[in-house]
Amino acid sequence: MARPKIKAGTSVNPKITRSSTLLFDKADDLYNGKHRIYGRHGSEVHDALEKAFCTLEGGVACTLTPSGLAANTLSILANTKTGDHILVSDSSYGPVRNFCNNLLERFGVETEYFPPSLGGDIESYVKDNTRLIVLESPGSLSMEIQDLPAITALAQSRGITTVVDNTWSAGLVYNPLKLGADIVVHSATKYYGGHSDVLYGAVISADKKHGELVRKTAVALGNSSSPDDTYVVLRGFRSVIPRFEKQAKTALSIANELANHPKIKRVIHPARADHPDHKIWARDFSGSACLFSIVLEPCPEAEVLAFLDRLKLFAKGFSFGGYESLIIHCDPQLNRNFNPGFGGPLIRLACGLEDGEDLLADLCASLEELNLDQMA
Ligand SMILES: Cc1ncc(COP(=O)(O)O)c(C=O)c1O
Numbered sequence: 001m002a003r004p005k006i007k008a009g010t011s012v013n014p015k016i017t018r019s020s021t022l023l024f025d026k027a028d029d030l031y032n033g034k035h036r037i038y039g040r041h042g043s044e045v046h047d048a049l050e051k052a053f054c055t056l057e058g059g060v061a062c063t064l065t066p067s068g069l070a071a072n073t074l075s076i077l078a079n080t081k082t083g084d085h086i087l088v089s090d091s092s093y094g095p096v097r098n099f100c101n102n103l104l105e106r107f108g109v110e111t112e113y114f115p116p117s118l119g120g121d122i123e124s125y126v127k128d129n130t131r132l133i134v135l136e137s138p139g140s141l142s143m144e145i146q147d148l149p150a151i152t153a154l155a156q157s158r159g160i161t162t163v164v165d166n167t168w169s170a171g172l173v174y175n176p177l178k179l180g181a182d183i184v185v186h187s188a189t190k191y192y193g194g195h196s197d198v199l200y201g202a203v204i205s206a207d208k209k210h211g212e213l214v215r216k217t218a219v220a221l222g223n224s225s226s227p228d229d230t231y232v233v234l235r236g237f238r239s240v241i242p243r244f245e246k247q248a249k250t251a252l253s254i255a256n257e258l259a260n261h262p263k264i265k266r267v268i269h270p271a272r273a274d275h276p277d278h279k280i281w282a283r284d285f286s287g288s289a290c291l292f293s294i295v296l297e298p299c300p301e302a303e304v305l306a307f308l309d310r311l312k313l314f315a316k317g318f319s320f321g322g323y324e325s326l327i328i329h330c331d332p333q334l335n336r337n338f339n340p341g342f343g344g345p346l347i348r349l350a351c352g353l354e355d356g357e358d359l360l361a362d363l364c365a366s367l368e369e370l371n372l373d374q375m376a
Contacts, residue, residue: 001122005050005251005334007173008151010330011121011287012196013231013234013235014044014047014048014231014234014351015043015044015045016043016045016227016228016231017043017045017051017057017227018226019039019043019293020038020039020040021038021039022035022036022037022039023065024037024199027119030105030350033224034208037038038141038154038371039224040069040167040219040222040224041256042064043227043230044323045089045227045230045231045234046064046225046227046230047183048234049062049064049202049230049233050062050063050064050202050233051238051305052237053171053186053202054204056171056172056204056237057166057175057176057177057184057204058175058177058206059172059184059203059204059205059206059211060176060205060206060208060211061168061205061208061210061211061212061215062202062211063201063202063203063214063215063218063223063309064200064201064202064225064230065200065201065203065218065223065225066199066200066201066223066225067187067189067200067201068167068185068186068187068188068189068190068199068200068201068304069093069096069099069187069201070223071185071186071187071201071202071203072093072095072096072134072163072165072185072200072201073096073099073100073103074203074214074217074218074221075163075183075203075214075221076096076099076100076132076134076163077103077104078162078210078213078214078216078217078218079121079131079161079210079213080104080109080131080132080181081109081131082107082108082109082277083108083109083111083129084107084109084110084129084130084131084132085109085110085111085124085127085129085130086098086100086104086110086111086112086130086131086132086133086134087111087112087113087114087125087126087130087133087134088100088111088112088113088114088134089113089114089116089134089135089136089137089139089144089146090113090114090115090116090336090337091116091138091140091141091142091144091336092113092134092136092137092138092139092165092337093138094137094333094335095135096136096165096277096373097111097113097333097335102277109323112125113336113337113338114204115235115275115338116139116142116144116145116146117277118147118151119143119146119147119151119255120150120151120153121146122139122150122151122153122154126154126158126160130158130160131161132156132161132163132295133160133161133162134163134165135148135151135162135163135164135165135176135181136164136165136167136168137164137165137166137168137174137176137279138168138277138281139170140167140201140291140320140348141293141330141333141334141346141348142268142293142330142334142340142342142346143153143268143269143270143275143292143293144276144277144286144340145270145275145277145281145284146182146277146280146282147280148162148164148176148179148180148284148314149179149284152179152180153179153180153192155180156180158314161182161183161210162180162181162182162183163181163182163184163185164176164181164183164184164185165184165185165186165187166184166185166186166263166291167185167186167187167190167191167321168289169285169287169289170186170190170192170240170244170293170321171184172192172240172241172287173248173286173287173288173289174285174286175206177206179284179318181206182205182206182210183203183204183205183206183210183214184203185201185204185205186201186202187200187201188200188201188202188233188236189289189319189321190319190320190321190322191234191236191240191243191244192233192236192237192240192323193232193236193321193322194239194240194243194320194321194322194323195236195322195323196237196317196319196323196324197232198229198232198233199211199229199359200225200229200230200232200233201281203218207346209296211279215316218264218293223352229284232272233234242268243257243323244289244290244321245287246353247289247321247351247352247353248287248288248289248290248291249356250290250351250354250356250359251269251288251289251292251349251351252269252271252272252292253293253360254351254356254360254363255267255271255272255292257271257292257360258294258360258363259272259274260366261367262297263296263297263367263372264294264295264296264297264345264367265295265296265297265298265342266294266295266342266343266344267292267293267294267295268286268292268293268295268321269293269296269320270292271287271288272284276312289349290320290321290352291320291348291349291350291351292348292349293330293346293349294347294349295342295343295344295345295347296344296345296370297372298343298344298345298372299330299344299345299370300307301345301373303370303371304329304331304345304347305329306369307316307366307367307369308327308328308347308366309346310365310366310369311327311362311363311366312326312362312364313354313358313359313362314326314327314349314359314362316328319350320350321350322350323352323353324352324353324354325349325350325351325352325354325359326349326350326352327347327348327349327350328347328348329345329346329347330346330347330348331345331346334346349363
């Protein structure tokens with residue numbers, strides 16, 4: 001993917017060119033609109049990465065962003081104006097809520113959250129001024145899968161743009177543009193960076209109209225990303241499939257083992273038949289990913305923290321898709337309008353590239369010491 005045109009002795013990878021200033025031999029070229037005129041507008045390696053993301057998602061245009069959060073906020077800004085109403089899934093990534101509630105609101109755009117399980121019933125939330133529906137499927141803490149075809153059918157009939165955060169699936173096992181979405185966003189920080197050493201994002205559009213809106217908004221905002229970071233993300237494309245597949249396999253096998261553990265109330269993994277949205281997942285996804293959640297039997301917060309602190313292979317940290325396994329307790333950041341009612345502490349696990357049996361043993365050893373008695 002994204003190979004340069006091959007001549008004799010061509011490097012297998014695109015060049016990294018570091019530049020703010022681009023030079024022109026003819027004055028006319030400065031303003032005739034035919035050339036890239038400034039470093040902020042990208043370089044050869046940016047072009048290659050944009051092409052790779054378009055190929056991945058089946059989109060016609062890609063705008064690169066300095067982070068995944070920037071990809072989300074850019075796609076929202078590009079599609080709203082004062083007086084608009086937008087619908088955001090209640091399961092959306094917390095910092096997206098922060099952006100909507102604290103910044104977008106200042107510019108007169110009203111955000112309304114809806115229960116992630118609504119599907120086509122989202123119609124009851126649509127107003128005359130609804131311009132945008134923002135989805136994340138699955139929700140990256142609580143793992144709800146949205147009925148995207150039902151939502152996009154409704155959105156299309158009302159001229160509403162749909163944006164889907166597709167970070168969980170890396171675009172490898174879920175294709176929202178094929179299911180009618182207009183825009184897909186990625187935090188490339190996760191699987192495409194793959195080594196927890198770069199922040200990056202991408203916005204991929206299904207058609208030219210949305211692609212232009214996003215690109216013009218990014219230009220107006222002065223978005224740019226370094227060629228070095230861009231190269232690192234492009235390099236991630238080369239090995240993402242085997243990394244993703246190994247991590248997904250490990251995650252599902254750990255989820256299946258933990259489902260029978262007496263100290264675990266619930267495993268929330270969409271590929272398991274006991275997931276409430278499993279049928280939608282089986283219809284729309286071709287596989288699962290490294291990320292899933294568990295609900296512990298009710299226990300004091302101190303026990304939850306001690307459970308995490310005893311782990312030796314799962315490190316405590318806020319990400320996924322890197323080589324290392326990560327874990328977080330979610331309750332402090334579960335800022336929801338519709339209480340999903342987990343009935344116990346929610347923990348999110350991101351499986352890395354370590355041996356799956358070692359990871360399971362790490363979890364089981366720590367669960368062994370988890371003390372539920374205090375809740376009896
Ligand atoms: C689903 C999802 N979208 C977006 C982001 C933001 O990505 P970034 O860290 O690249 O800003 C994250 C980060 O955790 C995420 O989980």
